[in-house]
Amino acid sequence: MREQVAAIAASRVVVGSLGRERVRASRLLAAIAELPPDAVFLTGVSQDGAHVRIEGRATRHEDVIVLLERVIASPVLADPRILHVGRSEGERISASFPIAFAIAATVRRDEPKAGGVK
Numbered sequence: 001m002r003e004q005v006a007a008i009a010a011s012r013v014v015v016g017s018l019g020r021e022r023v024r025a026s027r028l029l030a031a032i033a034e035l036p037p038d039a040v041f042l043t044g045v046s047q048d049g050a051h052v053r054i055e056g057r058a059t060r061h062e063d064v065i066v067l068l069e070r071v072i073a074s075p076v077l078a079d080p081r082i083l084h085v086g087r088s089e090g091e092r093i094s095a096s097f098p099i100a101f102a103i104a105a106t107v108r109r110d111e112p113k114a115g116g117v118k
Helices: 002-033 061-073
Strands: 040-048 051-058 077-087 099-107
Touching: 002 040, 002 051, 040 061, 051 061, 061 077, 061 099
Parallel strands: none
Antiparallel strands: 040 051, 051 099, 077 099
């Protein structure tokens, strides 16, 4: 009987942990979705542990800089760096968004709680 109780308690811990991770991931995506200026659209967001990669298209290089400034100011992301930015010749993409980019960042460990309180 004790083994069953211990197994149930352990599974509750795992389920609780998965729920918290799911909430963190959805908050991260919501925060990232707010970052791009109108002249930028995202084509991909991936996460590997604390490392995040944001990829997209922009109308001008300056639009990528605006996005980078917003990542820098983000309460959720830290240490952003541009991995790639430039024109992508030969891709079948709208001429309105000729600049492809990739930005890497890390998720802040001290992510603010609801209401901006740490």
